[in-house]
Amino acid sequence: MKKWIAGLALAGLVGIGGAHAQTYLGFRLLDFGGLYVRWGGSSSEPVVVTYAFADREVAFDDARNCGSMVPVGDMLAHSGISKTAFFEEVRTAFDMWERVANIRFEAAADGAKPGILIGAQADPVGYAYADVKYVKDGTGTTRQIDRSLICLNPMKRWKVGFDGNLAVYDLRYTIAHEIGHAIGLDHPEPHGQLMSMRYQESFRSLQAGDVSGAVRIYGERMVR
Ligand SMILES: [Zn+2]
Incomplete structure (x- = not known):
């Protein structure tokens, strides 16, 4: 029985009462000691979040789980997966969330700081983690996400698609799961x-609770 390593230990340790209150809804919001997080303000315009892939070793001293990240090339080579296939799986994972809620994901311009950075762990542990940093200032109970990191363990084997082997994770499923953390x-x-x-491996798409969670934070998808 494989479990996701608790990628967001801080969030996992607090708000137990809230967790139980939300169980019936099929989702749970990240809860940083009573603060919830989201990208962007509360306007009705779709929130646009940019993303990029680590293109060199990068360190984040304030990150709990993805403190040091490297490009995914070696990780993919280890699993015999092409970069093209990987990028397609990542895009498909973003599309899952984009289709159901009022949030959009765009590749960051070259040199621009991305909202979500994806890479391989420099210090491999677990399977995959997300790390969410939010803006501390604010009023009320919601804070804006400042940066999210998604890091995968390059020492694990990865695959595209399901084959029943629960020790080797499907990239699309894993990335979509971590994006869920990255958006709150x-x-x-x-x-x-x-x-x-x-x-x-019984489904490879968002389930009703996942959709409800994304809609709770960002609203239903608006057609532009
Ligand atoms: Zn998780």
């Missing part, structure tokens, strides 16, 4: 959602 969602209980803690 935690693990609901007990399982049955893509955001659930345990890796499973």
